Amino acid sequence: MAASATPPSADSLCVAVAASGGRDSTALLYATARAAQALGLRVLALHVHHGLLPEADAWVEHLRRQCADWSGQGLPVTLRWCRLDGSPKRGESIEAWARRGRYAALARMACEEEASLVLLAHHRRDQAETFMLQALRGSGMAGLAAMPKQIVRDGVLWARPWLQQPSEAVEVYVHSHGLSFVQDPSNDDLSFARNRLRHHVMPALTAAFAHTEQALCAAARQAQQARECLQALAELDLAKVEEGSALRLPALEMFPVARRVNVLRHWLGQRCGRGPSESLLQRLVQELPGDSPAQWTVGGHVLRRYRGLLRCEPACSASILLNASRQQAISVAEAGCYHLSGWGGSLRVKPVAEAGVALSRLQDCCLRERSGGEQFQRSPHSIPRSLKKQYQAEGVPSWQRGGPLLWHGDALLFVPGLGIDARLWAPPGTPQFALEWVSDTAG
Numbered sequence: 154m155a156a157s158a159t160p161p162s163a164d165s166l167c168v169a170v171a172a173s174g175g176r177d178s179t180a181l182l183y184a185t186a187r188a189a190q191a192l193g194l195r196v197l198a199l200h201v202h203h204g205l206l207p208e209a210d211a212w213v214e215h216l217r218r219q220c221a222d223w224s225g226q227g228l229p230v231t232l233r234w235c236r237l238d239g240s241p242k243r244g245e246s247i248e249a250w251a252r253r254g255r256y257a258a259l260a261r262m263a264c265e266e267e268a269s270l271v272l273l274a275h276h277r278r279d280q281a282e283t284f285m286l287q288a289l290r291g292s293g294m295a296g297l298a299a300m301p302k303q304i305v306r307d308g309v310l311w312a313r314p315w316l317q318q319p320s321e322a323v324e325v326y327v328h329s330h331g332l333s334f335v336q337d338p339s340n341d342d343l344s345f346a347r348n349r350l351r352h353h354v355m356p357a358l359t360a361a362f363a364h365t366e367q368a369l370c371a372a373a374r375q376a377q378q379a380r381e382c383l384q385a386l387a388e389l390d391l392a393k394v395e396e397g398s399a400l401r402l403p404a405l406e407m408f409p410v411a412r413r414v415n416v417l418r419h420w421l422g423q424r425c426g427r428g429p430s431e432s433l434l435q436r437l438v439q440e441l442p443g444d445s446p447a448q449w450t451v452g453g454h455v456l457r458r459y460r461g462l463l464r465c466e467p468a469c470s471a472s473i474l475l476n477a478s479r480q481q482a483i484s485v486a487e488a489g490c491y492h493l494s495g496w497g498g499s500l501r502v503k504p505v506a507e508a509g510v511a512l513s514r515l516q517d518c519c520l521r522e523r524s525g526g527e528q529f530q531r532s533p534h535s536i537p538r539s540l541k542k543q544y545q546a547e548g549v550p551s552w553q554r555g556g557p558l559l560w561h562g563d564a565l566l567f568v569p570g571l572g573i574d575a576r577l578w579a580p581p582g583t584p585q586f587a588l589e590w591v592s593d594t595a596g
């Protein structure tokens with residue numbers, strides 16, 4: 154291999170390789186360092202110590218020595234590593250926590266080192282296993298698409314240059330270059346689904362169907378394309394049924410079931426951060442048609458049907474209000490935005506020419522939850538009506554009716570969604586202020 158005439162400087166372009174110390178990433182790191190030497194690039198080996206196994210300290214030491222040796226031989230490689238701290242969130246598996254932490258740490262280290270490309274050493278067998286695991290979980294196209302060859306995420310281009318290479322080719326490379334690597338004992342732990350698949354299922358499948366790996370990888374590639382098509386269709390359909398942040402249900406129901414499910418999956422994925430389960434989607438298709446107000450829980454979100462619209466909001470908006478203190482004195486001395494964390498929102502106070510309230514009334518107020526039986530007068534020419542009737546007349550959705558209500562003494566002064574009670578409006582021509590309630594979860 155030809156070596157570059159001048160060794161790379163600190164300013165040279167940098168390629169990062171995610172290095173576990175295992176066989177595959179050791180091979181990829183070595184191959185990348187040799188190619189980089191010829192091209193005058195720098196290579197950064199990025200390692201994450203998960204803090205889970207006693208062997209992990211020795212793996213860092215192994216990588217440190219290996220990179221130092223290779224560097225001594227003229228290869229432009231340096232090691233950067235970090236140790237994860239923290240622990241899995243409630244309900245999160247150790248594997249999921251380690252994966253999440255690992256990718257976040259790799260992205261952070263790559264960005265700090267100004268390496269915009271990070272190589273991962275997954276190969277064809279890893280891809281075939283991923284496809285099988287997803288199929289065995291009953292995943293849809295997104296899961297069956299398995300691992301992308303490349304993807305931009307967290308400001309980094311992640312690439313898997315060996316995704317179509319058989320594991321055996323990596324084995325041969327490692328032997329021919331006499332590379333040493335570490336063995337992760339957890340790769341033999343049969344409590345992990347991937348290990349059961351690798352040790353028991355894949356050998357049997359390959360014995361019965363020689364092209365198992367190639368066929369599964371081809372299926373993953375087709376699933377990737379199918380997923381892209383479904384996404385494009387969902388965008389087109391969504392444009393026809395979206396109204397602001399809500400969906401128009403009558404328009405949605407015009408679509409055949411499969412397209413309806415596709416739109417819902419896409420829309421909920423965008424709003425909730427992850428796709429809904431298939432069972433929930435099937436339930437929604439059955440239950441969404443209807444006129445009466447209804448709601449469904451989707452992970453940490455609440456899906457609400459009201460007057461032909463479907464909205465999706467973080468569930469905390471409801472619980473914040475339920476947990477709020479039932480009564481809180483407040484005093485407003487000037488225009489501004491007053492955040493009331495216990496109530497899950499802010500009260501905005503701004504000057505207006507009419508239909509406002511005098512500042513003197515706002516200096517001695519009280520926030521209370523709705524308790525029932527309150528009366529509200531919309532304008533000087535109307536009569537006081539129950540809040541329920543006023544809400545209905547104004548089309549305020551049921552989940553925005555929980556308060557907080559603002560009282561001045563025994564007089565109901567302000568109701569979010571309805572405004573200031575006309576009986577407390579300041580006389581025309583005097584200084585006055587409008588009120589608005591802005592929920593923390595709005596927008």
Ligand SMILES: Nc1ncnc2c1ncn2[C@@H]1O[C@H](COP(=O)(O)OP(=O)(O)OP(=O)(O)O)[C@@H](O)[C@H]1O
Binds near residue numbers: 199340
């Ligand atoms: N602790 C780690 N630090 C940095 N990168 C890692 C780490 N663990 C995994 N990777 C990256 O993710 C890829 C896939 O991980 P996986 O757990 O399947 O591999 P491995 O068994 O740890 O090791 P290898 O793929 O190197 O044989 C690795 O090839 C490597 O590029």
